[in-house]
Amino acid sequence: MVTAYVMVKANTGEADRLKNAILDLDGVVDAHIVAGDVDIVTKLDVDSPGDVKAIAADGIQGIQGVEDTHTYIAME
Amino acid sequence: MILVEANAEKADRARTDDFEVVEGDGSREPVLEQADLATADAVGALTGDLNVNFAACMVGKHYGARTVLRIDEDYREDIYRKFASDVDEVVYPERLGAIGAKNALLGGNVRAIADIAQNLQVVELTITDESPMKGYSISELSLPADSRVLAFGKEGSPMGIPLPDDSLAVGDRLAVLADFDVLEDVRQILVGDTSRATADAMQGGT
Numbered sequence A: 001m002v003t004a005y006v007m008v009k010a011n012t013g014e015a016d017r018l019k020n021a022i023l024d025l026d027g028v029v030d031a032h033i034v035a036g037d038v039d040i041v042t043k044l045d046v047d048s049p050g051d052v053k054a055i056a057a058d059g060i061q062g063i064q065g066v067e068d069t070h071t072y073i074a075m076e
Numbered sequence B: 001m002i003l004v005e006a007n008a009e010k011a012d013r014a015r016t017d018d019f020e021v022v023e024g025d026g027s028r029e030p031v032l033e034q035a036d037l038a039t040a041d042a043v044g045a046l047t048g049d050l051n052v053n054f055a056a057c058m059v060g061k062h063y064g065a066r067t068v069l070r071i072d073e074d075y076r077e078d079i080y081r082k083f084a085s086d087v088d089e090v091v092y093p094e095r096l097g098a099i100g101a102k103n104a105l106l107g108g109n110v111r112a113i114a115d116i117a118q119n120l121q122v123v124e125l126t127i128t129d130e131s132p133m134k135g136y137s138i139s140e141l142s143l144p145a146d147s148r149v150l151a152f153g154k155e156g157s158p159m160g161i162p163l164p165d166d167s168l169a170v171g172d173r174l175a176v177l178a179d180f181d182v183l184e185d186v187r188q189i190l191v192g193d194t195s196r197a198t199a200d201a202m203q204g205g206t
Helices: A015-023 A049-060 B008-016 B029-033 B050-062 B076-083 B093-105 B179-191 B196-203
Strands: A002-009 A029-032 A040-046 A064-073 B004-005 B020-023 B042-045 B068-071 B088-090 B110-117 B120-128 B149-151 B173-179
Touching: A002 A029, A002 A049, A015 A029, A015 A040, A049 A064, A049 B050, A064 B179, B004 B008, B008 B020, B008 B149, B020 B068, B042 B050, B076 B088, B093 B110, B093 B120, B149 B179, B173 B179
Parallel strands: B004 B020, B042 B068, B068 B088
Antiparallel strands: A002 A040, A002 A064, A029 A040, B110 B120, B120 B173, B149 B173
């Protein structure tokens, strides 16, 4: 089991739409709109590090309005 | 007004200019308390760090102050208006700078005054020799539906409330609130066709 956090920076004011699109992805267990440098923090629970890449790179980055992501894999 | 400044050099400079300064991190309640937060009418969270600004607004709201939060990117305006209930007002200072820069570059007879909403702008237009409405009165003026004349000023006089009998002469100015879609029509009606390039630049937004 791999847990990871993905920081999402948007380039649109439609934060609700982004959050819902992210929550619809398989492997995403939580997402919050946050104050600060990034706009949404997403938590993933998946089987392998490869799944993390698939969700962050293909899933989240593929949503229109996502400018950038930073992924942090939990070590414990 | 009391400034809260984390940088010692900047704090010194502000003191030299006779500002009252509290030195410290504006996102921390004890620091803000030193600035008489309990009696403050408003807290302006204007640093370059959104997390600091948001924290300062939350603290300010807790003390019953009006709160103003500076954002660093304009797309975030809607997000903070919607989700940050501790924030009374969101400001994006760069927008004002962009309007100023745009007007300086354009010069001439069309001047952006303010962005009211994403698609709504107030512009000041000056009547030229080529203006189709030159010599007519304000009551004879027919502008597109999505636009309104807000103010009128004769050449060299301050702007005032527009009256139906005011006549439009060369050099007179009108402040018009208009949707971006009809801004070009408004410009053609009031300024005339000569400044095509000006209008194209104006439509480019801020």
